Amino acid sequence: MRAARLHEYTEEMADALTIEDVPRPEIGASDQVVVEVEGAGWCQTDNHIIEGMWEPYADQSLPMTLGHENAGTVVEVGDEVTTVDVGDSVICHPVRTCGTCRACRLGEDMYCENSAFSGLDADGGFAEYLLTSERATITLDDVEPVDIAPHADAGITAYHAAKKATRELVPGDYCVLVGIGGLGHIGLQAVDAMSAARTIAVDVKDDALALADSLGADHLVNPGDEDVAEAVEAITDGRGAAQLLDFVGADETTDLAPDVVAPGGDHHVVGYGGHVHRPAQDLVNGEFSYQGNLVGTYTELQELVALVEQGEIHLTTSEYDLSDINEVAAKLERNELEGRAVIRP
Amino acid sequence: MRAARLHEYTEEMADALTIEDVPRPEIGASDQVVVEVEGAGWCQTDNHIIEGMWEPYADQSLPMTLGHENAGTVVEVGDEVTTVDVGDSVICHPVRTCGTCRACRLGEDMYCENSAFSGLDADGGFAEYLLTSERATITLDDVEPVDIAPHADAGITAYHAAKKATRELVPGDYCVLVGIGGLGHIGLQAVDAMSAARTIAVDVKDDALALADSLGADHLVNPGDEDVAEAVEAITDGRGAAQLLDFVGADETTDLAPDVVAPGGDHHVVGYGGHVHRPAQDLVNGEFSYQGNLVGTYTELQELVALVEQGEIHLTTSEYDLSDINEVAAKLERNELEGRAVIRP
Amino acid sequence: MRAARLHEYTEEMADALTIEDVPRPEIGASDQVVVEVEGAGWCQTDNHIIEGMWEPYADQSLPMTLGHENAGTVVEVGDEVTTVDVGDSVICHPVRTCGTCRACRLGEDMYCENSAFSGLDADGGFAEYLLTSERATITLDDVEPVDIAPHADAGITAYHAAKKATRELVPGDYCVLVGIGGLGHIGLQAVDAMSAARTIAVDVKDDALALADSLGADHLVNPGDEDVAEAVEAITDGRGAAQLLDFVGADETTDLAPDVVAPGGDHHVVGYGGHVHRPAQDLVNGEFSYQGNLVGTYTELQELVALVEQGEIHLTTSEYDLSDINEVAAKLERNELEGRAVIRP
């Protein structure tokens, strides 16, 4: 089958991946599943993987097929699989988990001690077929695989952070969302659907703010035009934002917390474009947290699929052939993609 | 009355405060209370205040009487006070709160919008008498004011952080405590009393580790002798610590989180001796938080007093005259104090 | 001033209260407030009080002016009041609380140990003027007192229960609401605003179900037409409802829990028209709770006012003169009131 594979880390996106023929994956255990990929979302993290930024964190062995936002049709199942069947449309959680370690047993399957992460430390979905497992597949009823694929990572990561934030939000509170891109525009809709808090969208791009506006953001702030801390102070009548979702994670955005987050609030670090760097006294004085955010769990992907099927989350995507994959990588690097790119292998 | 006052910020502890005569405070509102101070704990934060480190955070007007860990006997009450009476032994929460702002109404009185913090932005207890209010006093039944005074700040700060940590701890988990000094040795006892987690005490001083050992710490680690991350990995069988209480807050101690804190865990920043400085990707990959910690609330001081009266928290103190106060400041600066110093005005 | 007062418990609503002249209340403490009442909602609990049903629970001394859902204009304030002023439009939380007991300090002011509950154990708002306190008043910005008065009890009771339920609800879950009357139709809107759960409205009256439908309920069930447990099983695909809000609290409605509430879920008992009566084994087998619900706190009334001012909660009211008050009582007894009755003294 054809697959887009990374052979060595590089800063050159234009020829980062090689399209080549590799063997179709085979079922090797009773709970495994092979999916014919119909859509595989391209993600900023793919660029980071290509650059080697995940090499210190993940056990990567090159060459590797990238692609962690996958959806398609089941074509083969292991002999003890009961919850999905050949022919089912599915979205694939990016992580195959063991189901027996304590983290899995707690439902915290993103902390699985024996996991394989498609496209990060195992072959992913920029290929005709993907090897995954029953524990990583969710059957789709009312939505096409290609339309939902990016939710497999971008979606649940944004949802996961938004869910944590909304647990703390009450009516009258404000939630700041920094970066209304692929993840941010999902997070905004999730906060709206799951809380009555008012939202303040922050982005340096007016297009992104226009998108936020169309999705119902209550306030828009462009840091190029005004000081974010002053704007939030004015909007919130001096109270600050109870929660801040930072989909950028750059030095300048993590610097916002001391001036923007209300006492006792949280600055959720979702993007990872830079550093957190503040005096400990800032955290003590304002009693806020910097809260790291990983991909959401399997059950959170179920919840997100429910939101999508209820019509509460809309996603803008554009489709590309597998052969155009390096062009997609390069475009994202130059910040030229509109909406989420989905590769159709 | 005599009071120890700060006239200007200085690095010179040996003559930082001036002992002088000032008018005894008067009752000015129906809920106010005047306390004859019997014990006032000296705190690292007093050194920080003298150095001007709180000037950017607090609305300070010099000269000011320091002292925020106060206990004594009520000598005068406002005409609508009902819960304390003249002659009562009391411990004083350092913050006088308004009781009407939303934070106070939520029970989060440390976020009071109209607060006065004794010894930080209002006159404190290194004086014969202290002006405070009904909302800041807790009656003592079975303990002497001078023996409990340091709990008014050091105690509830440690308790507050320990309470947050224990909410997340289950049997089988590990809690790392970094810095077994004034706050740390209280935090250790609080974690033991309120959870079944095993504790790992970390300190560069063997004396501090000996104290931790005598208070029941399950494991002791001296960073001078071994790598903390490796030691925790070995002790926890590779799982990491579910919670970390950092009573130091230096660059080196906040650096521990990525390697020591288990996925989903928290690094509680209690001390503020340096910076938090890590790549955002660390927080994302490990999904941990840096959680700032302020002083505990009034109700938490009630809970801590209950723990003390139940005999679950022991405190080592040494007593000093008001006239020796600059010597205490200098000793703490040189790290020469044994236990907590309590000033007897 | 004129006031509607209860002189003895009775089952006869048609002449339950006496309209009479009583002295206007006077400020007696530094935090007290006198409000000229512009609207006072009539509540099912008023009927229950008249019948003597609260006599075993509350310290009532007759005669007493009823009325616990009050809003109006401040006409006089105690000399230490700072957060409201003469001329302000306010809604009054029904409970004057002390602010110093542990419950108040925790923010759980409904458990205040020194409270006075207007119209339940102290004179209420079916009168020209109401004595209340700073801690019980919330200033209104964008809404008329007469339009919001019923939220002072019906509203926050429904909101309080809905808030607890939504804390447990995730997308994909179902919430059953039993009884879409005065409280229920507020609860339904609150669940919608604060969660992405789907709602199932249950009522024996088709009018009530029509109201639920117009307010966005996802499913409607009339127990006269179909078995509620079977209907919920079909709607939820056998999973049951994660949360159930019971605004009726009759024997038949509390009986629903074992068959309707999903394992680990909660049956919130808001109305109190009958008994909870089930084998303990039912609770064990289904691991559900019967969760009692009292009036919401002061801060919850703030949150509800925010929801109302954001336009997320709509209330249908009809206005009556003070002289018609017994007619209102009788109409409610006969189930003939449309929307919430507001008395205009």
Add this chain to the structure above:
Amino acid sequence: MRAARLHEYTEEMADALTIEDVPRPEIGASDQVVVEVEGAGWCQTDNHIIEGMWEPYADQSLPMTLGHENAGTVVEVGDEVTTVDVGDSVICHPVRTCGTCRACRLGEDMYCENSAFSGLDADGGFAEYLLTSERATITLDDVEPVDIAPHADAGITAYHAAKKATRELVPGDYCVLVGIGGLGHIGLQAVDAMSAARTIAVDVKDDALALADSLGADHLVNPGDEDVAEAVEAITDGRGAAQLLDFVGADETTDLAPDVVAPGGDHHVVGYGGHVHRPAQDLVNGEFSYQGNLVGTYTELQELVALVEQGEIHLTTSEYDLSDINEVAAKLERNELEGRAVIRP
């Protein structure tokens, strides 16, 4: 192999079960495990099963081997089992769970939609061998199977309830425990280990109170000697108990909540000897809950094993041969057992 089986429901304990030869269970799926039973605890629920009390709740098919508190040595494993091995000492969670339904994925495996409960709806451990699965076994390091077997149900049920209670308890609070028998004496130790709350043990038997006393209960109340509500009021200085663990679940014990449980508190229904029967108004007025409690989850059994291995929970057991099993049933019925009976097949 020999097994003790129930052929028909009966009130006659003295010959309830038949000892007979049945085939040894065989591995039928890749994750199954066969355990040679070394200890199987006898539980009040076994008596209830014999009486047919679980027939309406569970899908029972007679004859069935009882026994749901099992521990022993692994003798055979399915071909994809990785976490236990032949020869390992294990304790068996009573429920084999599917690992793929949403409840399992959330970590709430007691709500598994495809479960088999040993000795309740599948053959249990009053037999030489037990068929179970990898997901139901926990390896033991420092404790003998026969000494820990009763924790597989009695233990985790008590632990599960105690864990929920301690999440709500703070220093200064009181926890009432009703019934200091098999479950209650474990619950008492768990509350002590996991919180700093003070405990009030309630039992009609002085022996049980003596056991509570030896295990560190702070107060003892015998309902035969004094009114429980008055005793708790006196002990708690009128505040009531923040949490109540009811290991009896009889009409008289569930009646305690309105007078004993503090506002906002919980009455945990663990035993199921009778009914919950109170006016809804009681729940509303006191805002307490009746909280049903099922067996704890797999991860809670891991936590309990950690507590046992740390020496924080002690269990009194007496051992019996399989042939004496009906005698054990009859003794428990007559309330003549001392400690927990463990059958040695």
